[in-house]
Amino acid sequence: MIASHVMPAARDWILSGVAVTVAAPLVAGGLAALGVADRFLRPLSVAAMAISFVASLAIALAWQVTDGTPVAFGAASGDGQLIFIDGLNAVLLPYVGLVLLAIVLVAPRRSLESAMVKRLLLGAAATFALFATSHPLVLVVLWAVTAQLTWRSTRVTPGGRPAARVFAISMWLALACMAAGTALLVADPPWERSSGLMGTAGGWLVAVAVMLRKGIFPFHSWYPALFSGAPMATALAATMPQVASYTAVRLLVGHADGVATELEFLALFALVTAVYGAALALVQRDLRGFIGALAMSQSALVLAGLSGRLPMELNGAFCVWISSGLAITGIGLVTWALESRAGDISLETLQGRFWDAPALAAFFLLFGMAAIGLPGTLSFVADDLIVSGSLDDQLHAGLMVIASTVLCGIAVMRCWFHVFGGPSAVDSPQHAILPRERLTFTALIAALFVLGIWPGPLVQALEKAAEQVLRAPAALPPPPLAPPSIPAHPAHGAATQHLFPGSLSIMTAPSVTKGIFPC
């Protein structure tokens, strides 16, 4: 009853919210492009991103009063629609908004020149639009727009041409695979019985495109290159939202019965990348290389979870998506703040920056801990979910996640000790932290800890989203424990029910398993 009264208004709120979220950075980017806002670029960009963030929060709140039916608007193609909001992007839009707002708040003054701000804001508008659609062709176009803006920002940066070239090679390949794969998927969906070779080829091409765009081994080279050569704002804005993960959810995970082999393939390579990236992070010789390798590892972990077969695995992947994104954004921004004061930072020797910048040291440590699963942070919950989900599904996946987490932990502490430990120069100046930096870092830390200590609402919202993505009957009441007609899971006594003819199964009923998995 409540839903029927509230739903139309909520739907309007959501659609209006999407419009405002996309329009605010678009208009601000336009103003920056016209050169009419050169004297107040920071207020302009902060205001635009703040409006987008508030509007995306309004979308998330409005979603809570709907009956859980996705809100769709505009032209449809395949299974996608021009504007499509469900439980997943209702949560992800505020996440993207927070990341982008944090970037423009912390950006050092000299980085905020007109062209940079223009590309950042237009890129933000394209990213928001991408996260609000499920239309395959719109996804392809927005992939191209976001990649082009990132490439351009990198290319015009002094010393950024090599990184831009590596990025361009990967993105051109990714875009070609994505465009061809999407066209084939739309023409001949592999999840329909009549599907033929075209649909299968389409699934594989989109899988390869996702690997390229996400920097999955062996297509990962652009990830460290971008972090080394691009401005930090560009690198973070290009990687932290994880547009390829979102695309994978819409085009592959949402049709898991048709592309099961492709998802297994993605999961395997993602797990290898998670471990390999963490291992590379251990031996990086500069701070940006470390952040690139760490981000690559964590991003791969998200894809590994997305390729899972259980809502809990997807839920864990969504949580890692948010927790690692916020934490690595924090690490990146602290690094940027540090670099703006002290230049490039090597990890080959102890840099002794603690004395120079104790507040930045504290925030770096907290973000680092939040990235590796300190108890009480969201990443602890995320790791618990993703490992527990993996264990229900495949043991080797759980063990590889553990290996990745352990290596990431050592890498983060090595980095912290190398940057902030060691003797400092006698005459080195002390760098005070700016109020806007402190505000941003505190807000990000607060989000990570509050969601870690009180994860219930977020995790439950993401669970519903995961069930929706997997087309599980989320609204149905759970069946009774261990019903005699359904065979019990050998390990846990949990009942399984095959949702898709073929290979995949979704755990729906279940005996309770308990755990706060550590990592």
Added chain:
Amino acid sequence: MSGHDLISLLVIAQLAAPLATLAAIGLPALADRPLSEASTTRLVSIGFAVGFLSAVATLAVLAVRGFRPEIVHVATWFAVGHHEATIHLVADALSVPYVCFSSGLCWLVNAFAGKYLHREPGFTRFFILLTLFGAGMNLMVLADSIDVLFAGWECLGISSALLIGFFHERSNAVKAALRAFTTYRICDVGILTASVVIHRAVGSGDFDRLFGVNWPNGTCLVSATTATAVSLLLVFAALGKTAQVPFSGWLPRAMEGPTPSSAIFYGALSIHAGAYVLLRCEPLLEQAPLARAALILIGTGTAIHASLVGRVQTDLKSVLAFASMTQASLILVEIGLGWRVIPLVHVIGHAILRSLQILRSPSALHDRHELAAALGGHPGPSGSWLISILPQAWQTHLYRIALDRGYEEMAVSRFVAGPIVRLLERAAALEKAWIAWLAGESSEHRR
């Protein structure tokens, strides 16, 4: 209020008090408004005092009730689908005396450190890490599941590493901290994988589904194979925290930290965390002769190693570190032999003595002169007769081995850590070359 409710309240207080203190001193520091030294020490003192007094009261209530174990459901953290993350604690004859001892020791060390670190630049940082350690210790000790236990274990590892590197301007302190953290993290694989095995075996991490939580009379509820696998993994996890061969290299270096933290971590509590976990899971060890044999073997080997190496150390803190290692090894041997109460008594006795020795170490010369005056001469080193019965050539050989710390660190560095690091560096170099080629920089790089 029933007895169970009272115990629940007291047990939660043991955990909540240090956590509340952590928030009370940590949040102002994060906002660049750190509390004064007096307020900081007072708050920390109150936190540990509440924890200690709650533990003593719990012990009294438990004693009245015949030490019947009580499971305390603190909260359901989150529940999704068939997965439920709950925080269960246990008050029994093992956990509550241990919390009394650990909270009491933290309380005393806090009083000492307040004076010792007066006007030290990292004063607030020290107490933040001390309360994080205290909270983690209580969480680990009171845990009734492998998952909650790991959360506490993790807090111990992080606070320990950060306190070793407390004097961050000293390169040696930073390197020692990183070495300790790396060792902890490698050995964490054991506890994490044990958690995986436990979850797969019984569908949850709760100890009461693995063994009857009725210390010291628990009974194993899983198959011998599962018990052996979990026990071996827990033994591996314990080796790192207890500084057993081949993971012992971090302990003498850990003395780079401030004296109060060295006392409480490496003389008293952190060094025995592995022993506590093994004591908690003793019913599993009972069904795992292989794991017990491994404990006896490694413990005996480390005890001999540490005893020999400790005799040739030239600074007092290193001597105390190796003495700690020796006693921790003997405690592991006792656990391997299947004893239950004796190792617990040994842990408490050793921890109290060793932390006192470390706290007094800055005044060691003064103490030694006083002792010599009282005895009418300097007392010789203990156990010298054992060495003296060996032939002279052996003694020289042993001396060389001891000076090189049994070649343990050299072997680990040359045959394990070195090859792995070189492999990873090679991979990173290949990555760079590949990226340079993609970027069209290869010829320029060659030039």
